[in-house]
Amino acid sequence: MTRILITGGGGFLGQKLAARLQTKGTLGAARIAEIVLADLTPPPPPTGPVPCRSVALDIADNAAVGRLFEPAFDVIFHLAAVVSGAAEAEFDLGMRVNLMGSIAVFEAARAAANSPIVVYASSVAVHGGTAPDLVTDGVELNPQTSYGTQKAMAELLLTDMSRKGFLDGRGLRLPTVSIRPGKANAAASSFMSSIFRDTLEGRTANCPVGRDFAVWHSAPRTVTDNLIHAAEVERAALGPNRCFNLPGRTDTIGAMIDAMTRVAGPDAAARITWDADPVIAGIVAGWRGHFRPDHALALGFRADASFEDSVRWFLEDDIVRGA
């Protein structure tokens, strides 16, 4: 019987993950005994046979995080974060939540003394600067945002605390998740979903970069599968670096729009506006669009077969008609 904690449980990925775990009922060979969703405000728990509980939690409040771990969890999905645009605009907030909050969660996992599995959602934003155009495993992390820096710092701690046996960390550098449901947010990558989601839902959306801009991306369904796989993969296979790039796809914005048109017709693409935004463009230009995630592929993590799939899955899972 497995007890699971999801931080950032109110976010779109936390919600999708909780729903999938509720449907699945098991993690690895073990039945799920309870799922706890934590977020700044108590998130809606997914309905189903697995007991689910929601709690309000300030992730940077060490004492509150510590109390949450009584009794201990077997698996923690640590998704809580301040997104890239917000962490860039408010440095102290990003440090508090993304770095200190992660330290609080990892230390609570250590204090529980059961060396729990900690699946950590890191980001492609750890790459940039001196990284080559094609990012292979083993490239020095040189983030060009505070968000990416804070993620990279927490990655290092996760690996060290795994080496010490305090916990059993698995840090996944998520590609840009598209098509993300919900509202546009302060992530610099927000447009990479809104130009599909908002236009498919009947609204306009702006693309601040050109059609040739290459995006390293993955669908929410695939990212959710990969998060669950991360908790199930053999500890011994992970090696001395617990954090690595997930598989994804490289497509240009133009090719992604064409895929949307093939699946859903031309109306959505016609709702895209093309006003350049140098601030957003400057941030995302520092990211990398081409990856070769050999380590994750060897561990059994998966990529999407096409962006058409992402569009179809959005229409099946997430579209809000008439919004």
Next chain:
Amino acid sequence: MTRILITGGGGFLGQKLAARLQTKGTLGAARIAEIVLADLTPPPPPTGPVPCRSVALDIADNAAVGRLFEPAFDVIFHLAAVVSGAAEAEFDLGMRVNLMGSIAVFEAARAAANSPIVVYASSVAVHGGTAPDLVTDGVELNPQTSYGTQKAMAELLLTDMSRKGFLDGRGLRLPTVSIRPGKANAAASSFMSSIFRDTLEGRTANCPVGRDFAVWHSAPRTVTDNLIHAAEVERAALGPNRCFNLPGRTDTIGAMIDAMTRVAGPDAAARITWDADPVIAGIVAGWRGHFRPDHALALGFRADASFEDSVRWFLEDDIVRGA
């Protein structure tokens, strides 16, 4: 006129750096107005024409660090750290001093609002794990000690705070410093000095690894020169990653002992004992012995010409006769 702070000012490197700055009297084009040495107990200030002041400081005490920065410093040499063996044995102490202490110093430098130069002493211990046998610039940091992890985390923050303009960071990954004066300490690399220093001073010393063990090393004189060069190098030349490997030399322990014998005769080498120590050997085996620090060489940092020089400089600068 330049005001300088040296944290860890009581350490052997802080003392050598302070003495060199006192002799030099200038840093870059500017005269040195004051040198402040901070350490847990007030360190001895070097005598000479430049005003020097010593202060007792707990580097992890944010308020105390903040008060020290009134008025602001133009250049900070941040050398204070818990050494590798101690940080491995006492995880919380290492986190407090090496990570939180570095954050406190960087935040105080940021709060001073003059974007001061911060020269940060990082370490070869950030490399290991998935790193290749020959470490070039751009290899992912995968430390296999808590010390290396804490150093790597602070490196990332230094680069990000430089990008934001909060400070002007220059992080140097120091090779093993040999021949270090003073007493053996809890650094796993301590034997890499004691088998030379202690035997030259007439005592015995144990070598816990074999003669073939390859060490990436640099002499204290050269490391001190490189720390000063780091404060003087052009900001524009540094690029998007402010932290990099210093030049050094690769020699086997056996070749280093032979060099000592060539300079100082056979008596010292005869005082070395060879009892294997699997704990020490395990830690240092995770480090790398071969580097190609192209970036630092292009920036004008220097390596030693020979280990014979290191022995000669130890005899000139540091040996304690009849100790």
